[in-house]
Amino acid sequence: MKRMFFQNLEQAVCNHTLPLTTLIDELAFNQQGLVPVIAQDSNSGEVLMLAWMNKTSLEQTLATGRMTYWSRSRNALWIKGASSGHYQQLQSLRVDCDGDALLCRVIQQGAACHTLRKSCFYIEADPANHSAVITSSG
């Protein structure tokens, strides 16, 4: 998974800059041309969802400020909120040390989850009781 480009960045000091197009070109998209994207509420810090972007959706997200994913089920660009109104406004976008994951802080309009829960992560393991629990109602 290691890429020389990102290994070379490891020693870079704080505030070192590089061209954005270079960074995007070096991202480690998977065999389907996708990278996983974490959407985090920029106000509360709550992790809202994990979805996927291809290069086009990433570029569109950066250009428009509206989170735009790649829908693997529909095989199409997916402007989050286009049908529900639950848009996500991009506040910051970060790349990880291996260049194979993105973290986006967003302002979430309404619910992130299609079940109308705030976050998609609403099923919590309770290993002490060999069970799992639903943490919020839809």
Added chain:
Amino acid sequence: MKRMFFQNLEQAVCNHTLPLTTLIDELAFNQQGLVPVIAQDSNSGEVLMLAWMNKTSLEQTLATGRMTYWSRSRNALWIKGASSGHYQQLQSLRVDCDGDALLCRVIQQGAACHTLRKSCFYIEADPANHSAVITSSG
């Protein structure tokens, strides 16, 4: 990506419980038998890293309370911190609405990133300036 099991959970109310083994059996592991896992600092809310688990590493994580991933580069179980001492103690583990991503809140010993930065997400896009910036030194 939709699975009937998770569709049926969508209408479940808060505090509804189910067997943990059932939930794990129904997870949507990908063709490599893996799911992406977000590790979030349980104190600060900072997103630390994204890694991958197979079923065995998930079960070991739940049994031991120590975050155990699947290393795709080494093709082996990876107890985070086993070589660096930078263990992650599991505080909570959640599954998302599609059953294809996990969110773990952890207590991080030392740095999450192998560059000794707190978080792996240290490269931030600056689209207004067509650049990206390193946000912390290694």
